[in-house]
Amino acid sequence: MSAQTLLNSLFQYKASIDNELLDALNGLGEEARSEAVSSALRVLNHAHLVDRIFAANLQRQPHSYAASWSSEVPPLAQLASDIRETDRWYIDFTSRLMPEQLEEVVDFTFTDGGRGRMSREEMLAHVVTHAGYHRGEVGRLLPDIESTAMRDVFAGYLHRTEPARRQQD
Template structure:
């Protein structure tokens, strides 16, 4: 399996997991004004901002973010739409890259001003790991509020989206 094939699968999984998470948050938000819900939205907003910062870094363009955890988060519905749009952007972006572009090293400033240098593959790997970490945080909050959280495993995604390919041989 090529790096591009794996990254596409991981970003499709991320989009699937984000869809489940935002659907779960929508259900919680409709019946809750808990501070924990607002915390979950702030965490998701942070993860989204980091996704956008790295999208800019990958394209060698500046971004408009002064911080990764602003004082105010957008309205949940606006954030959920922006997350979905960004997830789709990453899938399309990765599909257009070749092996040399994936391996290319890029210099950029981290949000704290320190210099950074990573390959596109490393940046994309960071986005997957960072998003998974924060979805886990939000999942824990949702479990506290509702006693459950959306499914969020790569294996669950693969078995749900590729059932014929994943069935056991008998």
């Protein structure tokens, strides 16, 4: 399997589990809104901002983010729409990258003003692992959605989306 194929699969997995998590949060309803839910939304917004920052970095484009955290969190419906749009962007982006583009080193500036240098492959790996870390954090904040958090494993995703992988010779 090529790095491009693996990364595209990881971003399809990310989009799938993000979708499940967002649906679970939406299913909590307005009456379940609590400090824990507000904290979870702040965490998801942070992960989303980092996704957007690195999307710009991957394309060598400037972005307008001065920080990777925001005190203002959009409502869940808007945040969910934004996350899903960004997930689609990453799936499309990783589906068309050539090996030499993955290996290309890109210079960028972190939101704190520090300089950074990573290959696109490294940046994409960062985005996937960073998002997974924060989805786990949300699962710890909101035990009501634990069943969704427990499904957040790549092997489980592969077997759900490709049931033939469960078949034995």
